[in-house]
Amino acid sequence: MELPLPLPLALLVLGLVSGVHCVGMCGGIVGAFSAQPLVRRSELWKRQLAFNLGRVTSYGAAGAAAGTLGGLGAYVVGALPAQTALYIATNLVLIAVGLYFVGAGSWIARIEALGAPLWRRIQPLASRALQARSLPRVYLAGALWGWLPCSLVYAALGASVFAGGAAQGDLAGTAQGALAMLAFGAGTLPNLLAAGLAAARLQQWMKRPAVRAAAGAAVLASGAYGLAHAGGLADAIRRGLLCF
Numbered sequence: 001m002e003l004p005l006p007l008p009l010a011l012l013v014l015g016l017v018s019g020v021h022c023v024g025m026c027g028g029i030v031g032a033f034s035a036q037p038l039v040r041r042s043e044l045w046k047r048q049l050a051f052n053l054g055r056v057t058s059y060g061a062a063g064a065a066a067g068t069l070g071g072l073g074a075y076v077v078g079a080l081p082a083q084t085a086l087y088i089a090t091n092l093v094l095i096a097v098g099l100y101f102v103g104a105g106s107w108i109a110r111i112e113a114l115g116a117p118l119w120r121r122i123q124p125l126a127s128r129a130l131q132a133r134s135l136p137r138v139y140l141a142g143a144l145w146g147w148l149p150c151s152l153v154y155a156a157l158g159a160s161v162f163a164g165g166a167a168q169g170d171l172a173g174t175a176q177g178a179l180a181m182l183a184f185g186a187g188t189l190p191n192l193l194a195a196g197l198a199a200a201r202l203q204q205w206m207k208r209p210a211v212r213a214a215a216g217a218a219v220l221a222s223g224a225y226g227l228a229h230a231g232g233l234a235d236a237i238r239r240g241l242l243c244f
Helices: 007-017 019-035 043-075 080-101 107-129 135-145 151-160 169-197 199-206 209-228 230-239
Strands: none
Touching: 007 151, 007 169, 007 209, 019 169, 043 135, 043 151, 043 169, 080 107, 080 151, 080 209, 107 135, 107 151, 151 169
């Protein structure tokens, strides 16, 4: 089963096309940094970059954990049914998000509710961190907001579980999982950096039906492709490949 794109590249593309959802979820947050009075306009770029790098760092940490889990699965007898279920669930989430983009479903609210217990603990700290002035604290704010419940992040994490492949073991899985999620985070950067610098204008553009339909079709197609190739998962894991 050949992979149309290496997993990090596939997740990079997913991050790029998920701009519709990213701006809706985080556009107001990154825009808040733009609204704060700054000593110099030139500081805006630095603050936006620090915030988003913090967010992507959290994705990388979560990806490392997911990749480690996948690598350890190589040593668990009978793990394939659970891996198959996770793989199918990951692609079903992508299909649900794609349908949401085109206005044909509301399942992602239920999916994102799964992360609510953790987020309730982090949100007070994240909200206080939004008042940060120094760049290290802005970076910390981004790292905290990186745990905001998001269905697309969950789908990318589900894929990152398989990043290392059974043949590579848990250590390689850790590195590959982190790389996959860092690639996803890098894909979200253009949209969210633009949202921070021109939040209102970009959010209006992202609401256009044609833009949402194009993004939805791309995400839905990715999930459908994965489901269509779920039967070859065992071979893909053994070879270190994943259809996504």
